[in-house]
Amino acid sequence: MSSPEQWTHPEPDAAPAATAAKPTAEQVIAGLRATDEGGADLVQLLTPEGERVTHPDFDIDITPEELRGLYRDMVLIRRVDREANALQRKGQLGIWVPLLGQEAAQIGAGRAMRETDMAFPSYREHGIAWTRGINPTELLGIFRGTDQGTWDPVEKRFHPYTIVIGNQVLNAAGYAMGQKFDGKVGDDEGEATMCFFGDGATSQGDVHEGFVWAAVYDAPLVFFCQNNQWAISEPTERQSRLPLYQRARGYGFPGIRVDGNDVLATLAVTKWALDECRHGNGPILIEAFTYRMDAHTTSDDPTRYRLSDELEMWKLKDPIERVKVYLVRQQWADSEFFESVEADADKLGEELREFCTNMPDPPAERIFSNVYAEGNPVLEAQRDEFLDYVSGFAGGEH
Amino acid sequence: MAAPTMDRSTAAAPATPVQTLTISKALNMGLRAAMEANPKVIMMGEDIGKLGGVFRITDGLQKDFGEQRVLDTPLAESGIIGTAVGLAIRGYRPVCEIQFDGFIFPGFDQIVSQVAKLHYRTQGKIKMPIVIRVPFGGGIGAVEHHSESPESYFAHTAGLKVVSCSNPADAYWMIQQAIDCDDPVLFFEPKRRYYEKGEVDTTAQPGPLFQSRVLRSGTDATLVAYGPMVRTALDAAGAAAEDGTSLEVIDLRTLSPLDLAPVFESVRRTGRLVVVSEAPSESSIASEIAAKVQQECFYSLQAPVLRVTGFDTPYPPSKLEEEFLPDLDRVLHAVDRSLAW
Ligand SMILES: Cc1ncc(C[n+]2csc(CCOP(=O)(O)OP(=O)(O)O)c2C)c(N)n1
Numbered sequence: 001m002s003s004p005e006q007w008t009h010p011e012p013d014a015a016p017a018a019t020a021a022k023p024t025a026e027q028v029i030a031g032l033r034a035t036d037e038g039g040a041d042l043v044q045l046l047t048p049e050g051e052r053v054t055h056p057d058f059d060i061d062i063t064p065e066e067l068r069g070l071y072r073d074m075v076l077i078r079r080v081d082r083e084a085n086a087l088q089r090k091g092q093l094g095i096w097v098p099l100l101g102q103e104a105a106q107i108g109a110g111r112a113m114r115e116t117d118m119a120f121p122s123y124r125e126h127g128i129a130w131t132r133g134i135n136p137t138e139l140l141g142i143f144r145g146t147d148q149g150t151w152d153p154v155e156k157r158f159h160p161y162t163i164v165i166g167n168q169v170l171n172a173a174g175y176a177m178g179q180k181f182d183g184k185v186g187d188d189e190g191e192a193t194m195c196f197f198g199d200g201a202t203s204q205g206d207v208h209e210g211f212v213w214a215a216v217y218d219a220p221l222v223f224f225c226q227n228n229q230w231a232i233s234e235p236t237e238r239q240s241r242l243p244l245y246q247r248a249r250g251y252g253f254p255g256i257r258v259d260g261n262d263v264l265a266t267l268a269v270t271k272w273a274l275d276e277c278r279h280g281n282g283p284i285l286i287e288a289f290t291y292r293m294d295a296h297t298t299s300d301d302p303t304r305y306r307l308s309d310e311l312e313m314w315k316l317k318d319p320i321e322r323v324k325v326y327l328v329r330q331q332w333a334d335s336e337f338f339e340s341v342e343a344d345a346d347k348l349g350e351e352l353r354e355f356c357t358n359m360p361d362p363p364a365e366r367i368f369s370n371v372y373a374e375g376n377p378v379l380e381a382q383r384d385e386f387l388d389y390v391s392g393f394a395g396g397e398h
Numbered sequence: 399m400a401a402p403t404m405d406r407s408t409a410a411a412p413a414t415p416v417q418t419l420t421i422s423k424a425l426n427m428g429l430r431a432a433m434e435a436n437p438k439v440i441m442m443g444e445d446i447g448k449l450g451g452v453f454r455i456t457d458g459l460q461k462d463f464g465e466q467r468v469l470d471t472p473l474a475e476s477g478i479i480g481t482a483v484g485l486a487i488r489g490y491r492p493v494c495e496i497q498f499d500g501f502i503f504p505g506f507d508q509i510v511s512q513v514a515k516l517h518y519r520t521q522g523k524i525k526m527p528i529v530i531r532v533p534f535g536g537g538i539g540a541v542e543h544h545s546e547s548p549e550s551y552f553a554h555t556a557g558l559k560v561v562s563c564s565n566p567a568d569a570y571w572m573i574q575q576a577i578d579c580d581d582p583v584l585f586f587e588p589k590r591r592y593y594e595k596g597e598v599d600t601t602a603q604p605g606p607l608f609q610s611r612v613l614r615s616g617t618d619a620t621l622v623a624y625g626p627m628v629r630t631a632l633d634a635a636g637a638a639a640e641d642g643t644s645l646e647v648i649d650l651r652t653l654s655p656l657d658l659a660p661v662f663e664s665v666r667r668t669g670r671l672v673v674v675s676e677a678p679s680e681s682s683i684a685s686e687i688a689a690k691v692q693q694e695c696f697y698s699l700q701a702p703v704l705r706v707t708g709f710d711t712p713y714p715p716s717k718l719e720e721e722f723l724p725d726l727d728r729v730l731h732a733v734d735r736s737l738a739w
């Protein structure tokens with residue numbers, strides 16, 4: 001990564017690379033939807049057909065065991081996602097935010113991180129949570145309404161889910177600045193931070209400010225944008241004329257577009273980006289080109305705004321299938337392996353269901369706890385009055 | 399209200415003037431009527447076009463009025479409000495949708511610094527006829543930032559007007575009146591009541607926008623509420639009546655400017671006031687009402703003004719919202735305390 005010219009597409013006015021069957025004029029101008037393959041700059045190491053291809057800048061040596069691990073991660077997190085979606089349908093969760101289709105982007109990025117690295121998720125990052133060692137049961141309370149995430153963000157180095165679009169990007173920039181100020185950047189032992197957000201989020205002021213801050217302070221921050229093509233009902237071209245990874249150049253750091261349905265490529269690019277950051281060459285933007293295969297949330301009805309053709313096309317690029325094909329073709333995995341992964345998934349699904357249906361409601365005191373680090377006498381009086389009222393009420397009934 | 403140009407009573411009169419509608423449908427029809435009446439009225443927001451908004455309040459409007467009048471904007475609230483300011487300067491009357499209460503804050507700077515102050519700073523040379531629609535309040539079992547009641551921040555800001563509708567007829571008319579208003583209006587919609595039904599007469603304007611209204615008369619105590627809590631107050635009054643207690647219920651409708659004349663009149667008769675609101679109580683609309691009522695009705699009060707509100711905490715995880723939100727029991731408990739004073 002010597003000169004800025006190498007960071008992105010060399011000629012800003014170059015025509016979009018691959019074209020879809022019939023893009024609209026708006027799509028052509030945007031150069032986005034027209035690139036259903038992600039364009040010429042898309043980094044890919046495993047094609048949708050399961051062919052291993054090479055890339056001049058990003059490649060990776062992967063052992064059969066490692067690839068089996070990535071496969072297992074993706075299958076398990078997909079099962080978690082489908083189970084949680086079903087739990088919502090059964091009334092056990094208020095809402096669920098599906099990650100279906102984004103397994104490779106998240107497992108690839110998550111597995112590139114070291115334990116000492118920090119992650120700032122948005123709200124769809126169940127796969128990242130998995131790689132940070134967070135039990136999927138710990139995600140349920142957020143969507144059931146019993147809590148707002150129960151893991152210890154400091155210990156797990158996984159920040160709470162952030163729902164206000166873009167907020168966490170600045171927070172991540174600040175954290176990464178802290179890593180730098182603490183002298184934790186500069187060699188192979190260095191620390192780095194990853195920040196996750198969507199294509200829609202790239203319009204939000206906080207995200208742009210995050211780009212500016214991280215650049216000005218050379219922060220060890222990997223901006224990981226999952227471009228799943230949709231921000232609820234708005235396609236990516238409502239947010240940008242330019243492919244999103246090319247925005248990085250304007251802020252003075254590299255931007256890479258990776259096939260977000262290719263776990264190998266995502267792992268390779270993210271590892272590289274994190275290493276750059278550790279050594280003091282951050283920040284870096286990664287755009288993981290992927291697709292939201294399900295609704296925005298369980299409350300959403302995507303048939304109102306997108307065509308099933310698009311979904312069908314992306315089905316052919318499934319992130320898990322291509323790894324399975326490759327594992328089989330290489331004879332790196334046999335049916336016993338695949339069956340064991342299925343069995344693990346079944347077990348995980350059952351644990352999740354069991355846990356969810358037995359989750360207790362939080363006690364009323366929880367409303368008032370931890371609002372302040374040092375307490376607040378006005379609030380404490382309010383709490384006492386309310387708890388008094390509640391107990392009087394219960395007493396009156398019995 | 400500066401609305402010289404349009405006379406809706408004849409312009410948009412459908413075959414049957416009185417219809418039973420939900421609040422959400424009434425808002426949709428009100429927006430449509432405003433767009434038909436004035437080509438300068440435009441809608442801006444996230445997912446309001448093809449999708450019709452996450453609550454479908456703008457359903458069908460983009461299809462019928464086009465993408466230049468119903469804008470699916472990029473995802474940025476500061477952008478939505480900030481560009482609405484520029485469009486207003488150009489003569490448009492933007493109606494901005496904030497997807498959920500908790501997402502208004504990225505736009506807060508533009509609202510407080512520009513929307514609220516431009517008329518003042520330019521000595522009236524620039525008007526800000528902007529409506530900012532905010533589905534607000536809890537009770538829908540949602541995740542964080544989807545159940546908040548931030549109205550006091552805006553009522554606290556000079557230059558902004560703040561209203562909230564509680565029923566379909568008001569929804570239909572108030573949204574049109576807000577759009578006609580030459581001042582910026584924060585329009586708070588009671589999202590948990592979106593699907594409640596009521597009769598709407600599309601030929602009869604029920605009265606001016608910035609007026610509160612007595613919804614039920616009573617003699618023993620007065621309840622004041624707005625937005626989603628009006629239903630709660632009415633239910634409480636119904637329950638109290640069965641026990642022989644007569645409660646007067648006033649729907650505030652306008653939070654800034656406050657229209658407290660009907661409240662003063664009521665409290666002078668009943669001697670007792672309970673203010674009901676989902677918002678936290680410290681430095682709130684409810685506090686302001688309490689202060690003004692004790693000032694205006696001091697010698698009529700037989701008990702202190704009581705507030706039944708959300709707590710002074712962040713909105714809790716939704717399994718706790720039943721405890722957090724004022725309900726019939728908490729309202730009646732306050733009424734009992736007031737009566738026993
Ligand atoms: C500040 C703010 N405005 C609006 C919303 C409502 N909202 C939730 S998700 C979303 C779309 C986000 O799209 P994208 O960034 O692409 O992420 P994705 O959901 O596709 O993962 C919107 C508008 C929000 N959460 N925060």
Ligand SMILES: [Mg+2]
Pocket residue numbers: 198199200226227228229230231232
């Ligand atoms: Mg998206």
